[in-house]
Amino acid sequence: MIVGVTQLAYLVASALFIFALHWMNTPPTARKGVYAGVAATTIAVIFTWAQPTVTHHVWIVLAILAGFVVGVPLSRVPLTAVPQRTALSHAFGGAAAGLVGTAEYYLGVSEGPEHLTTFRMVALIAEILLGYLTLTGSLMAAGKLQEVTWVPQRPVTYPGQNVTNLSLFGLALALAAAITLHPTAPWAPLLFPVIIGLALLFGVLLIIPIGGADMPTVIAILNSYAGLSAVAMGFALDNKLLITAGALDGSSGLILAIIMCKAMNRSFTNVLFGAFGQVQQAKGAGAENVYKSETPEGAAQVLEQASLVVLIPGYGMAVAQAQHKVRELYDQLKKRGITVKFAIHPVAGRMPGHMNVLLAEADIPYTDLVEMDEINPDMPQVDVALVVGANDVVNPAARTDKSSPIYGMPIIDADKARAVFAIKRSKNPGFAGIDNELYFSDRTWMLFGDAKSVIGELVKQLAGGSGMH
């Protein structure tokens, strides 16, 4: 009877999770999705807690309270810090799966071999491998995104790196196979921590060769791993709610990772084992490359004459926290009857959809945020393209230069606009370390400086100018 009720509750929760994701398909219904998700999780917690095997309640209450104490502040981080918060929560998810898996294994050992069937062992091993490697991998990713000093920012590579990583993983699998076949052998409980150690180490090694520009893909992959570790837990506990929710998360991470890879014209293996940011060197900078720079006054005058302006934001906008100044510029231009659109590249920023959230935070209507594929056909009609802290996503070398590491990556066709202004902090190349031909085009003028202050200047010019008319 009790079993039936619990199963029914889990079934309802599974359905609610599916609805939660379904409602995420458009902004007007998305918040309903959150409520559905909260309802599903609440149901799952209550009915699990009510099971007769759960007899110790104090620790549960304390752990849940601690979760609230840490979780609430974590949900209030500035939106520019959302990528590292996301990576951190993948780490928490991985840790939870790994710890439960560990507990289940040692319970099984003490309760006897009949509890550790081969099938269950495979599930448990998958759970702890995925869980622990997600834990350290995500912590490394979060450290890189937060620019913590002891985590190297630039990709770390060394000769034989892939061989090392793969042999390490191979060793972990071999040990895993041994323990799966003999889960209660006297040596097995000692071998188990070794496997945990290897998974933790592998997570670190997997992330250190990856650069900032690849973070959107990596975060999506880690998202997928966190989901799959929940699936493995579901197999180990024979719990279909865990499997359903984990599978939803796993496929979500996978789809996002595929979208990110397509947007960079790269494959999974290339992202994980390719170590971007290494390829450039050489390519002796041609002497004929000369920038034209422009003052904010001059740029403001050109902007005033435009009828269609497209802003192309990139990670630089997030770094400079320039989104609110961008909003002021948007207002100034709109006031003059100028059409303003934002061209959003799928990999702009450090996680999928990063730019959209920042611009939405600055109160820019989402109807003015346009995807790359939609805006590109209109780019030749654009009077001014204003590049705000984006670099590789507008580099025409992706279309023309076969030797470029970003060759083949779809880009926003900023170079087809009638005029281009590019705001850039310094004359150094972008994250991928590649020179950008766009900056040397005869239609491009550079605005050097911090994105926030340059846009602030533009706004001041436009506001002052309108007063004189």
Place this chain on the structure above:
Amino acid sequence: MTDFWPTLYVFVLASFIGMGVIRRVSRLLHTPLMSITNAISAIAVVGAILVTGGEYPLRIRVLGAIALFASMTNIVSGFLITDRMLKMFKTDKRGDGGHS
């Protein structure tokens, strides 16, 4: 041993549903999508509660309690930040805050 075939069916079918549903999510919302799936995959809380609250040795329950804390953190922060971000997506400028 539990018959794992039905479980495998659930996994495969749920993955297909996931693919179908996620593919239709607006690109505008990929960041909130990631934070809500974070919260959803914290359903590992179910396993953590069973381990923490059961009649088990202390060290086992300690592992469970840490896992429960980690999952609960993800649930709370994941849903709260998703809702906070979604509130910001508006069709029109300021004023009639009715849009969500």
